[in-house]
Amino acid sequence: MxxxxxxxxxxxxxxxxxxxxxxxxxxxxxxxxxxxxxxxxxxxxxxxxxxxxxxxxxxxxxxxxxxxxxxxxxxxxxxxxxxxxxxxxxxxxxxxxxxxxxSWAPGAGDRWHRVGSLAEAADALPALGARRVFLTTGRMGLAAFAHLDRTWFLVRSVDAPEPPFPARTHPLLDRGPFTLDGEREVLRRHRIDTVVTKDSGGAATAPKLTAAREAGLPVVVVRRPxxxxxxxxxxxxxxxxxxxxxxxx
Structure with missing residues (x-):
């Protein structure tokens, strides 16, 4: 067959x-x-x-x-x-x-900053004045942010991240799909001022983008290959x- x-x-x-x-x-x-x-x-x-x-x-x-x-x-x-x-x-x-x-598309009120790689995303954070970052790019590739020792990162992934990763890293182990109310609470509880994500697309992880828009937060979006x-x-x-x-x- x-x-x-x-x-x-x-x-x-x-x-x-x-x-x-x-x-x-x-x-x-x-x-x-x-x-x-x-x-x-x-x-x-x-x-x-x-x-x-x-x-x-x-x-x-x-x-x-x-x-x-x-x-x-x-x-x-x-x-x-x-x-x-x-x-x-x-x-x-x-x-x-x-x-x-x-792919995701920005809506009215979104403050997106598109970049070509994780390294470019890391380079963009100081210019944005980012101090508390919600990093939702997964546990692979965290080395690109490891040199940012003055920035606090909330890293969400299914499994625990492995080094190298930023010195001020707080892991959040969770698996989507995520809800809008849940994402609002994550941003509020951890006092997030910047979100970093890959353009993964789909509905399972999109609520963070709506929550960031509502909070007026900048979002660094890594373009997909x-x-x-x-x-x-x-x-x-x-x-x-x-x-x-x-x-x-």
């Missing part, structure tokens, strides 16, 4: 697996998780956890497991995985699709299911 491999670990990846698994036994569905989260929410169907060993390892896995379609539903900032997927799919001659949730050249992109699970059905017959 046709075999679809989903590179997941996101809510979209789980929703895609939930939509495709009912097509069995006419369709085999495998979801692959990177294994960076200690207790991930597993999707239905077959699941593998851990890396492939780069583009070459993924290409061999596609060939050995007779994968007919590859869907990259990883986080919009999982740039290395997406690049490896494009190389592996090309070498194994497997059709590839990227599923990406839409583009999908690898030549890889088609869709923004909804419905479109990804339609693509898989066409590719797999």
């Amino acid at each position: 046709p075999h679809v491999l989903i590179l997941g670990g996101t809510s979209e990846g789980r929703a895609l697996a939930e939509a495709l698994v009912p097509y069995g036994p006419r369709l085999a569905v495998t979801s692959s998780l990177a294994g960076r989260v200690a207790r991930p929410v597993l999707p239905p169907g077959d699941v593998r956890v851990g890396g492939f060993g780069g583009a070459g390892g993924l290409g061999r896995w596609l060939h050995e497991h007779r994968v007919d379609a590859l869907i990259d539903a990883t986080h919009p900032f999982a740039e290395t995985i997406s690049r490896n997927a494009a190389l592996a799919a090309a070498s194994a001659h497997v059709p590839l699709l990227a599923l990406r949730r839409p 583009a999908a690898p050249e030549g890889v088609p992109v869709v923004e909804t699970v419905t479109d990804a299911v339609g693509w898989a059905r066409r590719v797999c017959g």
Whole structure:
């Protein structure tokens, strides 16, 4: 039977697996998780956890497991995985699709400062007069802020951050989706004056942007990387299911 491999670990990846698994036994569905989260929410169907060993390892896995379609539903900032997927799919001659949730767009009253990287986000904080920062970029990449020893950071992530990270770091271990009332309380309780986020998109973590707008706080937004050249992109699970059905017959 046709075999679809989903590179997941996101809510979209789980929703895609939930939509495709009912097509069995006419369709085999495998979801692959990177294994960076200690207790991930597993999707239905077959699941593998851990890396492939780069583009070459993924290409061999596609060939050995007779994968007919590859869907990259990883986080919009999982740039290395997406690049490896494009190389592996090309070498194994497997059709590839990227599923990406839409980017966030600023609304009236937002004080957004767009930057190109975490390093640029760190550089922007002193000019904004940031003293108490709500850092919602995850536990990876905190080294970019480690030199800011005069700034206090509230770092929210699913698992505890590992060094290097800023000397004045307070971890907040939590998993979305988050509510607007909850985000308002986080900003108030910790006296936040600046928010730093990646443009992850989606509704699960968007309430912090509304809370920041209401409080009149500046938000430093890291732009997401583009999908690898030549890889088609869709923004909804419905479109990804339609693509898989066409590719797999």
